[in-house]
Amino acid sequence: MPELHELSAQDLLAGYARRAFSPLEVCQALIAHIERWEPRLQATYLYRPEQALQQARASSARWQRGAPCGPLDGVPGTLKENIATAGDPMPAGSAASSAPLAAQDAPPAARLREAGLVLLSKTTMPDWGMLSSGLSSFHRLARNPWDLSRTPGGSSAGAGAAAAAGYGPLHVGTDIGGSLRLPASWCGIFTLKPSLGRVPIDPPYMGRAAGPMTRSVSDAALMLQVLAQPDARDSMSLPVQALDWAGVAGTPVEHLRGLRVGLLLEPGCGLPVAPEISAAVQAAARLFEAAGAHVTPMRPFFTREMLDGLDHFWRMRSCIDLQALAPAQRERLLPYIRQWAESAAAFDGPHVFRAYAQTHATRVATVAASAPFDYVISPVSPNLPAPAEDPSPTNDPLRPLEHIAFTVPWNMSEQPAASINCGHSAGGLPIGLQIAGRRFDDVGVLKVARAFEQLRGAQRPWPRPQ
Structure with a gap:
């Protein structure tokens, strides 16, 4: 039998129900495991084992009475630092922040607490969430458990590292340009960036989504049953829908038969695709074809103008935030972020407007390119x-x-887009396959990912403390 800290959320719940072990025993095992890893991994913020044990004792008592409080009662997990938890500071990864105390739980935190999650810790992020790494002027440097000399990705850096290292089965990150999928890809775990508004967040922002980061598709679906509840604090929150989250786990490989799948191997701009990554994604495409999907190569649709427009718009947003800081605070910001933001000071109004217009141009191009297909697969990075x-x-x-x-x-x-491991480099680093679907088809993306999860076969053992 796997060790307690290695069990999935579904296995934990089944074990609690048959009284094979208790939430307290699981929490104790998990704390011991984290304390072996954390001095090197540095994924946590506000790590409070005593509070977690207190929650686990209360959960154990409920299970002993046969009265769990919700669908995740006693399951351990973490939240990214920028998901507000009442009374806790939110530095947004930056020493330049005044780290205000959150007045209340953000929607993901509230839903998970209501469902009975044992909150082990918050997880780290880079300055303002604007880096695909674990580098921060406030937090310790988060590292990748597969290779401690490498980044776990970002901005959900600590969450990706924690999921891969086995800091409990359930983790929440956020994503505005890849901040769920990049760490999921580089840490070999699963994530879904849901359709905008599927998982309410506070504050909401164009393109910003919160989502699950887990070791399996089924655990992500279980988590989304809880997270995907409307909340009035998110003005873009989607209405209540009866979605088949529970059916994801039982999805057969035959689900792929007849699906129209676009294969995107070139991004259109940016860094060239590493040969090992291209080979892994093409091997995944062959598995889709062998399962009966119709796979069609796609032309790149994202352009340099679009990428630079998004970059320049975000630079100006951060430049304005930077200018609002006192000089002493600005000096505490990560130099890379400060230089990036300050470069926007020379942009005039027409330039910023044209940059902002690329957000809509990107939207139109993405929807048009994916319209002929049920799903699109590609590298994540x-x-x-x-x-x-x-x-x-x-x-x-x-x-x-x-x-x-x-x-x-x-x-x-x-549109919803997932990352699932599809291979490893010669040096043993994970490679992620992105699976994107039509807007609102979050369950569909999960079901395709679950079918592929079975096709890809046995995975390498998860990394252990070094």
């Missing part, structure tokens, strides 16, 4: 994880987004 100390794969603040051309289009189009 053109590159393998960079060195842990590098803020971005290019290490250049004036070329910061060269690695997100596969991911960011689906944020702007509001």
Whole structure:
């Protein structure tokens, strides 16, 4: 039998129900496991084992009475630092922040607490969530458990590392250009960036989504049953829908038969795709074809103008945030982020308007390119994880987004997109396959991912503390 810290959420719930073990025993095992890993991994923020044990004791008592409080009662998990938890500071990964205390739980935190999640910790992120790495002026440097010299990705850096290292089965991250999918790809785990509004967040923002980060598709679906509940604080929250989250786990491989699948191997701009990544994604495409899907190569649709427009618009947004800081605070911001944001000071109004217009141009192009297909598969990232100390794969603040051309289009189009492991490099680093679907077809993307999860066969053992 696997060790307690290795069990999935579904296995934990089944074990609690038959009294094979208790939430308290699981929490104790998990704390011991985290404390072996964490000095090197550095994935946690506000790690409070005593509070977690207190929650686990209460859950154990409920299970002993046969009265769990919700569908995740006693299951351990984490939340990304920028998901507000009442009374806790929110530095947004930056030493420049005044780290205000959150007045209330954000929607994902509230839903998970109501469902009985044992909150082990928050997880780390880079300054302002604007890096695909674990580098932060506030948090310790998060590392990739597959290779501690490499980044776990970002901005959901700690969440990706924690999921791969086995810090419990359930984790929440956020994504505005790839911040769920990049760490999922580079850490070998599963995630879904849901349709905009499927998982309410606070504050909402164009393209911004919260989603599950797990070791399996089924655990992500279980989590989404809880997370995907409307909340008035998110003005873009989707209405109540009866979705078949529970049916995801039982999806057969035959589900792929007859599906029209687009295969996108070139991003259109940015970094060239590493040969190992291209080979892994093409091997995945052959598995889809062998299962009866109709796979058709696609032409790139994302352009340099679109990528630069998004970059320049976000630079100006951060430039305005930077200018609102006192001089002493600005000096505490990560130098890479400061240089990137300050570069927008010379942009005039027409330039910023044209940059902003690329958000809609990206949306239109993405929807049009994917319209002939039920789903689109591609690499998540053109590159393998960079060195842990590098803020971005290019290490250049004036070329910061060269690695997100596969991911960011689906944020702007509001379509669901997942990352699932489809192979490893010669050096043992994970490679992610992106599966994108039509807007609102979150369950469909999960079912395709679940079918592929079975096709891809046995995976390498998860990394262990070094």
